[in-house]
Structure formats: structure tokens, C-alpha cells
Amino acid sequence: MRLRSVIDPDDAVQEASGSVPPDDSGADTDTDIEAGPARRWPRVLAGVLVVALIAAGGAFFVAGRQLRDTPATANRALTDSAVTTQVAGDVTNALGKVFSYGPGDTAATKASAQRLLAGKALQQYAALFGQVEKQAADQKLTLTTHVVRAGVTRLTGDSAHLLVFLDQVYERKGKAASTAAAQLSVTAQLREGHWTIVEIKAR
Known part of the structure; x- marks a missing residue:
């Protein structure tokens, strides 16, 4: 009488070939390491833009004051x-x-x-x-x-x-x-x- 094998043929093939299913436990760790700097860049860029906008606003304010204080604008004959x-x-x-x-x-x-x-x-x-x-x-x-x-x-x-x-x-x-x-x-x-x-x- 022949004995029916209880070993899954697929498992036998894997064992015979010595291949082991890949371990996905470390994949998320590598992705987090690479994504960390990428997430920080938008924050740095936003900070630089805020500083640039504040500086530009100050420059426009000074220029506006200079325009308002020119002799031409001080002459009320042009406005009153x-x-x-x-x-x-x-x-x-x-x-x-x-x-x-x-x-x-x-x-x-x-x-x-x-x-x-x-x-x-x-x-x-x-x-x-x-x-x-x-x-x-x-x-x-x-x-x-x-x-x-x-x-x-x-x-x-x-x-x-x-x-x-x-x-x-x-x-x-x-x-x-x-x-x-x-x-x-x-x-x-x-x-x-x-x-x-x-x-x-x-x-």
C-alpha cells in the first residue's frame, strides 16, 4: 500500500531549492528613513518664503513712504x-x-x-x-x-x-x-x- 504524502508540493519545492520568502518587515523602515528629509523640505521652503515675503513687504512700505513724502505729493495745489x-x-x-x-x-x-x-x-x-x-x-x-x-x-x-x-x-x-x-x-x-x-x- 502506498502512503499519501502529507507534505505540500509547493513547500517541498521551496525547501529543495533553498529559497526563502522575502521578509517584508524591514521595508517600511527603509521607506521612513528616506521619507524623513523629504517631509522636512516643504517646511524649510515655507519658512524661506515667509522671510522673503516679510522683507519684500518692508521694502514696499519704505518705497511707499518715500513716494508719499515727495515734494509733488506734498503740494496741495494738486489735490485740494x-x-x-x-x-x-x-x-x-x-x-x-x-x-x-x-x-x-x-x-x-x-x-x-x-x-x-x-x-x-x-x-x-x-x-x-x-x-x-x-x-x-x-x-x-x-x-x-x-x-x-x-x-x-x-x-x-x-x-x-x-x-x-x-x-x-x-x-x-x-x-x-x-x-x-x-x-x-x-x-x-x-x-x-x-x-x-x-x-x-x-x-
């Missing part, structure tokens, strides 16, 4: 239309009054100058007005000044600089009137809510 309009209006009104007179009303012109001019402008005006009074009386001269345009070139705080174009009409008794154009550089200061002319220069 209400005050610019007020300056031009006050200066136009003042020039029309102090540079207009007739043979019999020079006193009114002088009073206007005392109220609308100050500083160097008033000193210069007072030094010349004696000659104006005499000329107006002797020649029966009437001078009428019209401001054609007054442009505010710079406005900072309580100080303003303007470029003014005006026409002056001279009339002598018995003669035809004549017109002359003039161009002035004017400096004005804000005093008690009104802009007062403190310097006038002919251009």
Missing part, C-alpha cells in the same frame, strides 16, 4: 481744489484793488493795500505809492487792473505761490486809453481765514 480756488480768488481780488486807482480815490487804494498786503509786499507798495498818488493827481490818471488768470503753482500748509497774468488799462484825461499786460509771481499766506499777499515779483 477747494483751498486752491480760495487762494486764487483772494489774490485776484487783492490785486484788482491795490492796483486800481483814480485821481480822486487814491486814499481808498491805500487803505485796501494796508488790509490786503503784508510783509515785503506792503513795504514795497508803501515806498512807491507816494509817486503813484502824485502821478495820478498831476496826469489825471486812472488805472484799472483786471486779473486774466491766477494759477496756484504750490500750496503747502498756510503758504501759497501763484503765477498771475493781468491786464492794466491806463486812462489819461483827454487821451485814448492804453492797455498793457503784466505777469507777476505772488506769494500769499493764510491769515485769519483769508489769503494775504506777502510778496510780489514782476516777471
Whole structure:
């Protein structure tokens, strides 16, 4: 009688060939060793990016402050239309009054100058007005000044600089009137809510 073998043929083949099934117990360990640095790299990269963004933000902030502090942006004539309009209006009104007179009303012109001019402008005006009074009386001269345009070139705080174009009409008794154009550089200061002319220069 033949005995039936209880040995699995596959096991017999493995034993005969001396091959042993691979041991998978160490595979995860190697993978963890290799994956450790790989997992750290994204963290390092993220840290570098944060530092770079902070540095860039600081640079943009400094650049922005420099742009805001430039003379161009400090000039309110470019941004404050209400005050610019007020300056031009006050200066136009003042020039029309102090540079207009007739043979019999020079006193009114002088009073206007005392109220609308100050500083160097008033000193210069007072030094010349004696000659104006005499000329107006002797020649029966009437001078009428019209401001054609007054442009505010710079406005900072309580100080303003303007470029003014005006026409002056001279009339002598018995003669035809004549017109002359003039161009002035004017400096004005804000005093008690009104802009007062403190310097006038002919251009």
C-alpha cells in the first residue's frame, strides 16, 4: 500500500531549492528613513518664503513712504481744489484793488493795500505809492487792473505761490486809453481765514 504524502508540493519545492520568502518587515523602515528629509523640505521652503515675503513687504512700505513724502505729493495745489480756488480768488481780488486807482480815490487804494498786503509786499507798495498818488493827481490818471488768470503753482500748509497774468488799462484825461499786460509771481499766506499777499515779483 502506498502512503499519501502529507507534505505540500509547493513547500517541498521551496525547501529543495533553498529559497526563502522575502521578509517584508524591514521595508517600511527603509521607506521612513528616506521619507524623513523629504517631509522636512516643504517646511524649510515655507519658512524661506515667509522671510522673503516679510522683507519684500518692508521694502514696499519704505518705497511707499518715500513716494508719499515727495515734494509733488506734498503740494496741495494738486489735490485740494477747494483751498486752491480760495487762494486764487483772494489774490485776484487783492490785486484788482491795490492796483486800481483814480485821481480822486487814491486814499481808498491805500487803505485796501494796508488790509490786503503784508510783509515785503506792503513795504514795497508803501515806498512807491507816494509817486503813484502824485502821478495820478498831476496826469489825471486812472488805472484799472483786471486779473486774466491766477494759477496756484504750490500750496503747502498756510503758504501759497501763484503765477498771475493781468491786464492794466491806463486812462489819461483827454487821451485814448492804453492797455498793457503784466505777469507777476505772488506769494500769499493764510491769515485769519483769508489769503494775504506777502510778496510780489514782476516777471
